[in-house]
Amino acid sequence: MTAGCGLPAAFVMKNNNVLIIGAGIGGLAVGIRLAAEGFRVRIVEKNELPGGWLQPTHIDNFIFPNAGSLITMPQQLETLFSNVGRSLSDYLELEEFSPIIRFLFSPEHEYTLYREAADTLMKNSLFGLSDQQGFAAYGKRSDRILDEYLPKFFSKPYKRSRNPFVPEFGFRNLRPGRSGASVSSRLFSSEELRNVHAFWSMFCGGAPSVSSHFYRMIPAVMHRWGVYLVKGGTTALVEALVRLFEECGGEIQYSSEAESIQVYNGTVTGVRLSDNSIRMADYVISDADTAFTCRYLIDSDRFRYTTVAEAQSRKPGISLFIYHMALKSAPVEKQPLLGFNIIMPSNMREWERELFKENRLPVDPLFFLHVPEKIDPSFVPEGKGSLSVICPVPNLYSEVNWPRDSYRFRDHILTILQAKFENDLRSDLIGERYITPVMLQDTYNSFQGSAWGFSPNQEKTEVPHLPNRCSDIENLYFVGNGAHPGPFLPAILQGAEIVYKDIIGTRR
Numbered sequence: 001m002t003a004g005c006g007l008p009a010a011f012v013m014k015n016n017n018v019l020i021i022g023a024g025i026g027g028l029a030v031g032i033r034l035a036a037e038g039f040r041v042r043i044v045e046k047n048e049l050p051g052g053w054l055q056p057t058h059i060d061n062f063i064f065p066n067a068g069s070l071i072t073m074p075q076q077l078e079t080l081f082s083n084v085g086r087s088l089s090d091y092l093e094l095e096e097f098s099p100i101i102r103f104l105f106s107p108e109h110e111y112t113l114y115r116e117a118a119d120t121l122m123k124n125s126l127f128g129l130s131d132q133q134g135f136a137a138y139g140k141r142s143d144r145i146l147d148e149y150l151p152k153f154f155s156k157p158y159k160r161s162r163n164p165f166v167p168e169f170g171f172r173n174l175r176p177g178r179s180g181a182s183v184s185s186r187l188f189s190s191e192e193l194r195n196v197h198a199f200w201s202m203f204c205g206g207a208p209s210v211s212s213h214f215y216r217m218i219p220a221v222m223h224r225w226g227v228y229l230v231k232g233g234t235t236a237l238v239e240a241l242v243r244l245f246e247e248c249g250g251e252i253q254y255s256s257e258a259e260s261i262q263v264y265n266g267t268v269t270g271v272r273l274s275d276n277s278i279r280m281a282d283y284v285i286s287d288a289d290t291a292f293t294c295r296y297l298i299d300s301d302r303f304r305y306t307t308v309a310e311a312q313s314r315k316p317g318i319s320l321f322i323y324h325m326a327l328k329s330a331p332v333e334k335q336p337l338l339g340f341n342i343i344m345p346s347n348m349r350e351w352e353r354e355l356f357k358e359n360r361l362p363v364d365p366l367f368f369l370h371v372p373e374k375i376d377p378s379f380v381p382e383g384k385g386s387l388s389v390i391c392p393v394p395n396l397y398s399e400v401n402w403p404r405d406s407y408r409f410r411d412h413i414l415t416i417l418q419a420k421f422e423n424d425l426r427s428d429l430i431g432e433r434y435i436t437p438v439m440l441q442d443t444y445n446s447f448q449g450s451a452w453g454f455s456p457n458q459e460k461t462e463v464p465h466l467p468n469r470c471s472d473i474e475n476l477y478f479v480g481n482g483a484h485p486g487p488f489l490p491a492i493l494q495g496a497e498i499v500y501k502d503i504i505g506t507r508r
């Protein structure tokens, strides 16, 4: 008889009950590690399916990825599998690809990010001589940031939640307080190149002129380790993780929503579910949005918890309007598109002001444009076409009235999109679905519909995530978007590993 992934039953421990709230990638990853170690691990998931953000949207036989398609730092996934004695390749097929992303500015101007930095430089006509030097300097400094950030911050538990960069982590010389926009405006003369190199914080919902230039690590990671797609998409990724979790002895209870985390004498005792049943646990790990967990799942009426106060003091990040279109045939492009594209607004400053300062829907929005059949032909039925728009919009603190305005905004997006295609998109539509911030809040319990957890637009050098271990409730942990080291799959896998090691450490 065995416990977990092949451990003899004699190794089954006392006080080993772990309850995880949420079957997103964070919950599944930490669940796999602990179940394989002999803990009794149960996940309660409010939705009918696992994966959280990684669940794609379906319209008839069309599949539309929502998030998590780009696999960076694949070594993080490989390590998760090898740590429990498995090989990733027995569960998943990863395929590297290049070119990776195309930015479109106008019919004449575009910028493509390739696997190799040298290709990015050579194949983009926007680079004049001085901008070539700027690109080299940008890349060199980004590599240095990455080299310091990974061992000093990303891989380590993070205990304090204010100003961790200075001086404890020694990042002072790399000046994390500078914004992406200020760095790129010094290095590049072309307006388009400035905008691209200031843009990377938007991958986590950060305003280019406010959030740290450290987000330039994103293209540095892509150039260093490549970018991969999972064959079969994020559904295949989620299925592989669920399979591994269950093989290790973990259980998932679907359509089960956690309503409150039970605490006695400063230590967690379990979780109360929405059907009022109570699941006792020695450890509770929340993969639900960290702001939501702190504000709504921890009863802070009787005790004042620092963690809750910290979460309350942080602003939620921006949200998204997601619009999926099923088309009767492949759209005819005026300007060649990749699977992943970013449509840039004509005036970035104006766009940033409307979205981040005035909290309203931008008139000329920036959006991610996916062409699903170029990501994986199996996402689209034979002979048909599809498009997905993922558009950053204000969170629910804004005055946008989504029930009233969503159809109008969908129409606005469609009009902008039409300029990129020869065929009439409206008459080719055979199915469509849009997802608003209200729906994101309802589906994933994202506080105010925020897409990436807390806002990275903090003052100075504060880090927008909470530590993985709750500082004032014993045996309560956080993984996922709002927890250290932040959103994105490699970071979430790292956060899961930190939680795992901490729990193992507390038992020795």
Ligand SMILES: Cc1cc2nc3c(=O)[nH]c(=O)nc-3n(C[C@H](O)[C@H](O)[C@H](O)COP(=O)(O)OP(=O)(O)OC[C@H]3O[C@@H](n4cnc5c(N)ncnc54)[C@H](O)[C@@H]3O)c2cc1C
Residues within 6 Å of the ligand: 021, 022, 023, 024, 025, 026, 027, 044, 045, 046, 047, 050, 051, 052, 053, 054, 066, 067, 068, 069, 070, 071, 072, 256, 257, 258, 259, 287, 288, 289, 320, 390, 443, 444, 445, 451, 452, 479, 480, 481, 482, 487, 488, 489, 490, 492
């Ligand atoms: C548009 C977009 C594109 C992205 N693209 C990429 C990409 O290409 N590559 C990449 O690496 N990263 C990407 N990311 C980031 C990445 O997808 C997310 O960071 C990650 O999927 C979040 O995982 P999670 O486990 O933290 O949370 P979630 O996926 O939100 O999972 C949390 C789970 O908890 C459940 N839950 C919530 N409350 C409760 C409750 N009370 N009781 C029970 N269950 C509950 C939810 O239903 C959900 O299933 C993208 C993010 C976005 C928004």
